[in-house]
Amino acid sequence: MSALLGHQIWAKPVSPHPWDEEFDGSVLGSEWYAYVNSSMGNIEYNTVDIYDTTHTSGTTVRLNMSPLTRKSWGIIQPPNTWVMLGRALTLPTNLLVVTRLRFTQSIGSANNYDGQCGLSLLSDTGGNPDTNNNVRLYLNLNYSNVIAAHKSSIIGGSYGNGSDSSNTGAEGQALEYAAIHKLGTTYHFWVGTASGNWIWMGSITTGLTFEHVVIVAYASQNNNPGVSTIGVDFIRFYETDNFLF
Amino acid sequence: MAAAIYSYSVDMFTLTDILGARVYPYSVDMFKTFDVAAESVGVASYVNSVWDTQKSGSDKTHYWKSSPEPDVNGTYYDGPGTWGVHTSGFSTKKLSSTISVEEDTGAESNLWTPPENPHSYNEEFDQSTLDSAWYNYSGQSADYGTISYDTVDPYDASYITGDELRVTLNPDTRRSWALMQPPNSRWMYLGRIYTFPTNVLIVARMKFLHFYNTSTSDSDRNIAIWLMSDSAGKPDPANRVNMYLNDINSNTIRPVCFKTVGGSDTDVTSATNTAQQGQAIEYVAVHKIGTTYHGWVGTASGNWIWMGSFTHSTTMAHVGIFMSNSTINKPGVGCFGIDFIRFYETDNFLL
Numbered sequence: 001m002s003a004l005l006g007h008q009i010w011a012k013p014v015s016p017h018p019w020d021e022e023f024d025g026s027v028l029g030s031e032w033y034a035y036v037n038s039s040m041g042n043i044e045y046n047t048v049d050i051y052d053t054t055h056t057s058g059t060t061v062r063l064n065m066s067p068l069t070r071k072s073w074g075i076i077q078p079p080n081t082w083v084m085l086g087r088a089l090t091l092p093t094n095l096l097v098v099t100r101l102r103f104t105q106s107i108g109s110a111n112n113y114d115g116q117c118g119l120s121l122l123s124d125t126g127g128n129p130d131t132n133n134n135v136r137l138y139l140n141l142n143y144s145n146v147i148a149a150h151k152s153s154i155i156g157g158s159y160g161n162g163s164d165s166s167n168t169g170a171e172g173q174a175l176e177y178a179a180i181h182k183l184g185t186t187y188h189f190w191v192g193t194a195s196g197n198w199i200w201m202g203s204i205t206t207g208l209t210f211e212h213v214v215i216v217a218y219a220s221q222n223n224n225p226g227v228s229t230i231g232v233d234f235i236r237f238y239e240t241d242n243f244l245f
Numbered sequence: 246m247a248a249a250i251y252s253y254s255v256d257m258f259t260l261t262d263i264l265g266a267r268v269y270p271y272s273v274d275m276f277k278t279f280d281v282a283a284e285s286v287g288v289a290s291y292v293n294s295v296w297d298t299q300k301s302g303s304d305k306t307h308y309w310k311s312s313p314e315p316d317v318n319g320t321y322y323d324g325p326g327t328w329g330v331h332t333s334g335f336s337t338k339k340l341s342s343t344i345s346v347e348e349d350t351g352a353e354s355n356l357w358t359p360p361e362n363p364h365s366y367n368e369e370f371d372q373s374t375l376d377s378a379w380y381n382y383s384g385q386s387a388d389y390g391t392i393s394y395d396t397v398d399p400y401d402a403s404y405i406t407g408d409e410l411r412v413t414l415n416p417d418t419r420r421s422w423a424l425m426q427p428p429n430s431r432w433m434y435l436g437r438i439y440t441f442p443t444n445v446l447i448v449a450r451m452k453f454l455h456f457y458n459t460s461t462s463d464s465d466r467n468i469a470i471w472l473m474s475d476s477a478g479k480p481d482p483a484n485r486v487n488m489y490l491n492d493i494n495s496n497t498i499r500p501v502c503f504k505t506v507g508g509s510d511t512d513v514t515s516a517t518n519t520a521q522q523g524q525a526i527e528y529v530a531v532h533k534i535g536t537t538y539h540g541w542v543g544t545a546s547g548n549w550i551w552m553g554s555f556t557h558s559t560t561m562a563h564v565g566i567f568m569s570n571s572t573i574n575k576p577g578v579g580c581f582g583i584d585f586i587r588f589y590e591t592d593n594f595l596l
Contacts, residue, residue, distance in 0.1 A: 012349060048593070050593070051594070072353050075595050103549075104550075105550050140548075172524060172526050172542075
C-alpha cells in the first residue's frame with residue numbers, strides 16, 4: 001500500500017477478508033440477495049435512473065456496479081420502499097463490519113423516512129433475514145427536518161435501543177461510514193464522517209444469533225427528481241475485538 | 246486509469262518490493278512502461294519469479310496478461326487482452342530506470358479521482374498554465390480580462406482594481422488545483438466556449454476561503470458553475486444557469502440554484518438549515534438533459550442534494566466558473582479554488 005493513500009479509511013485493506021465486497025465488478029456474487037419488504041426479490045443490473053419516477057412497486061432492486069461516473073461503487077435504487085442487499089454469513093465471535101455509503105436527497109425534503117441507508121445484522125428465519133430480530137445502524141435517518149445517524153434494534157418484533165445523533169442539520173450532512181462491531185454478544189455502533197472522526201452510537205447486548213449481514217436502502221417517498229438512490233463503496237470485515245479506525 | 250499509478254525508480258533488486266501483495270497485475274497499464282536497457286544480464290529468472298509469486302496466489306487474477314505478448318523492448322500490456330501464462334521474452338534484458346506501477350488502492354472510488362475515460366473538455370488543473378481555450382471575463386468591465394499566473398496571495402489586501410484574474414495552478418501545497426483570486430468588489434468568470442450536446446453532466450470540485458466572524462454580509466464571496474448564452478462573441482450574463490457552491494446570505498453559507506432569463510433570476514432554490522461556518526459542501530454539478538437543467542451539490546462524504554430543475558430555452562454557449570468578492574478583506578482579498586471541471590455526456594446521474 002502506498003504511503004500516500006494508506007492512511008485513508010476508504011483505502012483497500014492490505015489483507016482483505018474473503019467476505020469483503022468492493023463493488024468494483026460488473027455483478028455481485030451469487031451469495032448476495034435482494035430482500036424487498038418481506039420477501040426475496042431480484043437484482044436488476046444497469047437500470048438505475050434517478051430521474052425515473054415510475055419505479056415505485058415490485059420486488060426488483062436496481063443496481064449499477066462501478067459506473068464510469070462513480071467507479072467501484074454500487075448504486076442502488078429500491079422500488080420506492082425499503083430493501084436489503086445482503087448475504088448469509090456465520091459470524092465469528094468478534095467481527096467489525098464497516099461500510100462506506102452515500103445517499104441522495106431532495107432540496108427542502110423534510111418528510112419522515114425520506115430515504116435512508118444503513119447496515120444491519122439479522123437473524124435467520126426459514127432462510128430469509130428475520131426482520132423481527134435484528135440490530136441496525138442508519139447513516140441518515142430522515143425525520144423532523146433532521147438527517148441523523150440512528151441505531152436501534154428489533155428483538156422479538158419490538159423496537160428498542162434507539163439512539164440518534166443530535167445537533168444535525170437537514171442538508172449537507174458529512175456522514176459517510178457506518179460500522180457495527182460484534183464483540184461476543186455485544187454490538188457497538190459507530191458512524192464516521194468524511195473527516196475520519198467517529199461517533200460511538202451506543203451498544204446493544206443480545207443473545208440472538210445473527211446470520212445475515214445487509215445493506216439497508218430505503219427510497220425517498222417524495223420522488224424528487226425520481227426514486228432516490230443509495231450508494232455503497234464497500235463492505236469490509238475485520239475479525240478483531242479492537243476498534244482502531 | 247483504474248487506480249492510482251505510481252512511478253518508482255527501480256532496478257532488478259527492488260522490483261520485488263514494489264510488486265508486493267498490493268499490486269494487482271490484472272490492472273490495465275500495470276506495467277505501462279518498462280524502460281528496458283540493452284544489457285544482457287539474465288533477468289529471466291527474476292521476472293519469472295515475480296510472475297510465479299503472483300500466479301501462486303489464490304485468485305485467478307494473479308496472472309500476467311499474455312495477449313499481446315509482452316514486448317521485451319519496451320511497452321507491456323498496454324491494451325486489452327486475455328490473461329494467461331507468460332513463458333518467454335525476458336531472457337536477455339535488464340529492467341532499469343523507472344517503472345510505472347498501478348496500485349489498486351481504492352482511490353478510484355472517490356469523486357475526485359480522474360475518470361478512466363476523460364472527456365476532451367475536462368480540465369484537471371494539473372499543469373502550470375491553462376489551455377488557451379480558457380478565458381477570463383470581467384463582470385465589471387463586461388469584457389474579457391487577463392489572467393496572471395502564480396500571483397495569488399490571500400494576505401494581499403491591496404488587490405482591489407483591474408480586470409486581471411490571478412491564478413496559481415498546481416501549487417505544491419494543493420496539487421492539481423487552481424487557486425484563483427479576482428480583485429475585491431468584482432466578479433470574474435473563468436470560462437470557455439462550449440457547444441453543448443443534448444445531454445451533459447458537468448461536475449466541479451471547488452473550495453473557498455472564509456473568515457472568522459460573527460456575521461457576514463450578503464454575497465461576501467461566491468463561487469459557482471455558470472452556463473451562459475453568447476452575445477456578440479461574449480458570454481451573456483443576462484441569460485444563464487447558476488449553481489452556487491456557497492452563496493453567503495443572511496449569516497448562512499448555502500448552495501443556491503437558479504436560472505437567469507433576460508436579466509431576471511427565477512426558479513431560485515437554496516439549501517436551508519445551513520450554518521455560517523464549517524460547511525462540508527464540496528461538489529457542484531449541473532445536469533443538462535435537453536433544455537432541462539438539474540442542479541446538484543455534493544458533500545465531502547459524497548452525498549448529493551438535488552437542488553431542483555428548470556427549463557431554459559436559451560442556447561447556452563459558455564461554460565465556466567464564476568467568482569465574486571465583496572469589499573471585505575480578511576485576511577486579504579478572497580480566494581477560490583477548483584480541483585476539476587468534468588463533462589459526462591449522459592442523461593443519467595450515477596455519481
